[in-house]
Amino acid sequence: MSGKDRCAAPVCEVARRGDEASPEAETKPAAAVPRPLVRTTHISTTTIKLYRLMIFIRMGIFMLFFNWRITNAARMIRSTDGGDTSKTATMWTLTIAGELWFAFMWVLDQLPKMMPVRRAVDAAALDESLLPTMDVFVTTADPDKEPPLTMANTVLSILAADYPADKVTCYVSDDAGAQMTREAVMEAARFAALWVPFCRKHGIEVRNPEVYFNAGSAGGSKVRVVARGSYKGTAWLELVRDRRRVQREYEEMRLRINALQAGDVQRRRRSLADRRSLQRRGGTDEDHDGVVQALIGPAGHTPQLGDIDGNKLVDLTSVDTRLPALVYVCREKRRGKAHQRKAGAMNALLRASAVLSNAPFILNLDCDHYVNNSEALRASVCFMIEHAGGASEDAGKVAFVQFPQRFDGVDPDDRYANHNRIFFNCTELGLDGLQGPIYVGTGCLFRRAALYGVDPPCWRPLGGVAGDAAQPAKFGESAPFLASVRVALNDHPEQSQHSTSPTLFLHDDEHAIAEASALVSCSYEDKTAWGRDIGWIYGTVTEDVATGFCMHRRGWRSAYFAAAPDAFRGTAPINLTERLHQVLRWAAGSLEIFFSRYNALLAGRRLHPIQRVAYLNTTVYPFTSLFLLVYCLFPAVPLVSGDAATGMFAVPPTATYVAFLAVLMLTLAAVAVLETRWSEITLGEWWRNEQFWMVSATSAYLAAVAQVALKVTAGKEISFKLTSKRHVTTATTAGAVGKEKDRYAELYVVRWTMLMVPTSAVLAVNIASIAARFAGDQWWDAPAPALGAAFNVWVVVHLYPFALGLMGSRSKSLSPILFLLVVVAYLAVRFLCLVLEHLDGLDGYLLNVKK
Numbered sequence: 001m002s003g004k005d006r007c008a009a010p011v012c013e014v015a016r017r018g019d020e021a022s023p024e025a026e027t028k029p030a031a032a033v034p035r036p037l038v039r040t041t042h043i044s045t046t047t048i049k050l051y052r053l054m055i056f057i058r059m060g061i062f063m064l065f066f067n068w069r070i071t072n073a074a075r076m077i078r079s080t081d082g083g084d085t086s087k088t089a090t091m092w093t094l095t096i097a098g099e100l101w102f103a104f105m106w107v108l109d110q111l112p113k114m115m116p117v118r119r120a121v122d123a124a125a126l127d128e129s130l131l132p133t134m135d136v137f138v139t140t141a142d143p144d145k146e147p148p149l150t151m152a153n154t155v156l157s158i159l160a161a162d163y164p165a166d167k168v169t170c171y172v173s174d175d176a177g178a179q180m181t182r183e184a185v186m187e188a189a190r191f192a193a194l195w196v197p198f199c200r201k202h203g204i205e206v207r208n209p210e211v212y213f214n215a216g217s218a219g220g221s222k223v224r225v226v227a228r229g230s231y232k233g234t235a236w237l238e239l240v241r242d243r244r245r246v247q248r249e250y251e252e253m254r255l256r257i258n259a260l261q262a263g264d265v266q267r268r269r270r271s272l273a274d275r276r277s278l279q280r281r282g283g284t285d286e287d288h289d290g291v292v293q294a295l296i297g298p299a300g301h302t303p304q305l306g307d308i309d310g311n312k313l314v315d316l317t318s319v320d321t322r323l324p325a326l327v328y329v330c331r332e333k334r335r336g337k338a339h340q341r342k343a344g345a346m347n348a349l350l351r352a353s354a355v356l357s358n359a360p361f362i363l364n365l366d367c368d369h370y371v372n373n374s375e376a377l378r379a380s381v382c383f384m385i386e387h388a389g390g391a392s393e394d395a396g397k398v399a400f401v402q403f404p405q406r407f408d409g410v411d412p413d414d415r416y417a418n419h420n421r422i423f424f425n426c427t428e429l430g431l432d433g434l435q436g437p438i439y440v441g442t443g444c445l446f447r448r449a450a451l452y453g454v455d456p457p458c459w460r461p462l463g464g465v466a467g468d469a470a471q472p473a474k475f476g477e478s479a480p481f482l483a484s485v486r487v488a489l490n491d492h493p494e495q496s497q498h499s500t501s502p503t504l505f506l507h508d509d510e511h512a513i514a515e516a517s518a519l520v521s522c523s524y525e526d527k528t529a530w531g532r533d534i535g536w537i538y539g540t541v542t543e544d545v546a547t548g549f550c551m552h553r554r555g556w557r558s559a560y561f562a563a564a565p566d567a568f569r570g571t572a573p574i575n576l577t578e579r580l581h582q583v584l585r586w587a588a589g590s591l592e593i594f595f596s597r598y599n600a601l602l603a604g605r606r607l608h609p610i611q612r613v614a615y616l617n618t619t620v621y622p623f624t625s626l627f628l629l630v631y632c633l634f635p636a637v638p639l640v641s642g643d644a645a646t647g648m649f650a651v652p653p654t655a656t657y658v659a660f661l662a663v664l665m666l667t668l669a670a671v672a673v674l675e676t677r678w679s680e681i682t683l684g685e686w687w688r689n690e691q692f693w694m695v696s697a698t699s700a701y702l703a704a705v706a707q708v709a710l711k712v713t714a715g716k717e718i719s720f721k722l723t724s725k726r727h728v729t730t731a732t733t734a735g736a737v738g739k740e741k742d743r744y745a746e747l748y749v750v751r752w753t754m755l756m757v758p759t760s761a762v763l764a765v766n767i768a769s770i771a772a773r774f775a776g777d778q779w780w781d782a783p784a785p786a787l788g789a790a791f792n793v794w795v796v797v798h799l800y801p802f803a804l805g806l807m808g809s810r811s812k813s814l815s816p817i818l819f820l821l822v823v824v825a826y827l828a829v830r831f832l833c834l835v836l837e838h839l840d841g842l843d844g845y846l847l848n849v850k851k
């Protein structure tokens with residue numbers, strides 16, 4: 001089924017990516033006979049050298065600064081007389097501690113970025129017959145927040161991906177146990193029989209039908225419809241005809257799935273009145289039986305050309321019509337029994353798939369993350385297997401290959417930094433140059449053996465067979481499962497032919513399905529090592545970071561590949577409330593890891609030193625909120641006490657201090673500019689990240705610290721609040737303008753949450769402080785008015801996106817409102833000052849009256 005019979009080779013630039021991405025990178029002389037599958041180039045341009053230098057310079061300046069600051073503070077404290085000494089000492093200690101923390105976090109953040117690499121993959125050099133089998137896991141948990149149509153499209157994009165049909169098995173995990181989800185997967189399975197051959201016949205790109213059919217419409221993501229120029233003869237006309245027919249079929253499927261959803265809402269409304277009907281439906285999302293059902297059986301090994309009668313819609317006589325296998329899995333859940341959220345679902349899939357297909361590699365996708373580049377599966381495998389001796393140097397050591405998360409439907413300004421450019425375009429590239437990127441939950445190919453908690457080959461005792469590890473005490477009692485584990489651990493997919501052996505057990509249908517069902521029961525993991533040393537890790541809502549960490553700690557490495565076009569794409573929350581809750585979950589999960597046995601400081605020697613720094617960084621960053629909040633609320637002190645001399649800049653800044661501040665700011669800017677240069681992101685994107693850092697640090701991070709404090713002290717568990725996924729493309733017939741408006745409607749919805757309180761307070765205090773500086777003349781007598789005002793402005797510009805968020809749709813006509821607000825704030829403060837000024841007089845007046 002490979003590229004042979006495709007009329008056009010439309011989009012995959014995987015092979016060419018490296019050359020165009022880093023023109024300045026050193027080009028090594030062409031290797032001898034076997035073409036390497038993956039080429040790794042250290043980005044070593046002048047920019048990156050300057051960048052590294054600048055980081056060291058700034059670290060040096062920090063040292064000088066703190067040296068000066070501490071000696072200075074000591075002198076001040078000594079020179080303070082009497083009872084004030086302890087007050088002065090406390091103030092100085094707190095200030096310097098805060099500054100030290102900020103500097104420390106900056107260093108933790110920058111260190112892992114200093115040795116970035118880029119990867120280029122030559123998927124064409126891959127020997128077709130050596131392609132290993134692959135299991136794809138898709139998780140969905142709530143049909144309301146995660147539309148079944150989105151999930152169905154993801155499944156279709158996987159089934160249609162460019163990979164031998166007999167070597168892929170797709171598993172859909174339905175954590176809600178919803179009839180509707182199951183039926184939606186069935187609909188997808190039915191439509192796949194037409195969609196997949198259609199994609200193969202015409203080399204369709206993107207293979208997510210919803211995205212493909214809406215590619216031309218307004219605001220659609222940058223999807224390229226196959227260009228006419230690449231077609232010879234009649235194929236183009238045929239595509240147009242086929243496309244129309246397939247689209248009609250798709251529309252029908254879409255309507256059916258949406259009808260399912262509408263019907264379900266009604267059913268549930270009724271069932272609220274009648275509890276028994278709820279039970280008849282097979283339980284609730286927190287309490288239901290386990291189900292494993294093969295919806296599409298395994299494909300044969302020989303291509304099956306379509307026949308003319310078989311499908312009257314499209315002529316498939318020249319196309320292989322085989323489909324990858326598709327399995328619906330719903331693990332058993334019982335009330336009062338911890339289900340361990342996504343990690344629990346993934347582990348259930350890991351076991352069920354072991355007795356059904358037992359592929360050596362597992363691709364993990366969230367239900368909204370579809371395959372955007374049909375070559376993505378092939379490309380990811382290139383990092384894992386060795387190829388005729390000419391492999392990527394450490395293919396055997398790679399536990400997982402992470403792809404960046406890219407999103408559709410984010411507003412053009414990316415107001416809430418959904419794209420996370422710094423993380424995906426800088427940090428992960430840098431980590432790839434060390435021990436490998438951090439696992440971020442989706443778009444990641446795993447080595448099954450690594451998930452079973454064994455050491456990488458290079459750390460195994462000589463001659464030691466990893467297969468010994470398959471003990472019932474760790475893996476549970478199922479004999480067929482243990483047998484499959486032994487196979488997985490002894491198999492060396494990167495070296496031998498074994499890996500190409502297709503599904504192991506799937507042909508023995510009924511028996512295998514029964515066994516798989518037993519493996520997804522909720523008591524299977526009792527008294528085993530699941531979630532602790534095996535599989536996805538429990539005990540944190542960011543199971544991804546912890547799971548990747550466990551592998552790095554054992555000495556595995558990982559790889560990062562930013563394919564072009566993007567390998568996978570998903571949706572992101574563009575509503576402020578939704579986004580803050582997502583950031584809160586990440587921050588809380590990170591702190592959970594910090595306070596667990598997965599703390600990076602406790603890891604052994606196999607963890608790369610800078611990798612340790614990176615993990616430390618990803619697990620302590622929420623603490624920043626404590627310092628930041630104090631700093632940002634400081635301007636309130638003089639406002640409340642009416643005493644300008646108690647403010648943050650109470651001590652007149654010396655020339656040295658101002659000079660230090662200036663140099664620190666300048667070097668910060670220099671590092672930022674150099675960083676955006678080598679990573680090819682824009683300064684605007686960098687700035688968005690900065691802004692959103694302050695927004696989340698004053699809101700979500702703070703809440704995370706509180707949640708984790710409650711967990712550590714009172715054992716209160718942290719919940720996994722699912723992120724809502726919207727339909728990215730809306731196939732309405734409205735005009736382009738109307739569509740544009742609808743598309744980002746979510747952005748302007750204001751839903752108040754407690755998380756917004758501290759940030760609002762910070763914003764109000766700093767605006768008021770600015771206004772006060774203009775209003776009351778006495779404020780200018782404060783020791784450092786200009787510095788204070790600059791600080792206020794600095795805070796306010798950071799919180800600008802947050803202010804927009806609070807204003808909802810009014811933010812579209814913002815400037816007049818903002819102006820009005822400033823005027824109102826000014827008048828309010830002016831009035832307050834007036835009242836305060838005359839209070840003394842008033843007191844006297846009142847006294848006189850009394851007399």
Ligand SMILES: O=c1ccn([C@@H]2O[C@H](COP(=O)(O)OP(=O)(O)O[C@H]3O[C@H](CO)[C@@H](O)[C@H](O)[C@H]3O)[C@@H](O)[C@H]2O)c(=O)[nH]1
Pocket residue numbers: 139140141142146173175340341342345365366367368440441442541542543544582585586589720721722723724
């Ligand atoms: O009990 C649960 C909860 C979640 N999920 C699935 O987990 C995925 C991630 O949920 P989402 O709300 O989309 O999380 P994001 O905010 O997008 O999450 C990022 O960060 C999470 C960790 O906090 C990772 O689990 C995700 O994979 C990663 O995309 C979805 O497919 C869910 O269906 C389950 O299967 N069972």
Ligand SMILES: [Mn+2]
Pocket residue numbers: 366368570571723
């Ligand atoms: Mn998501």
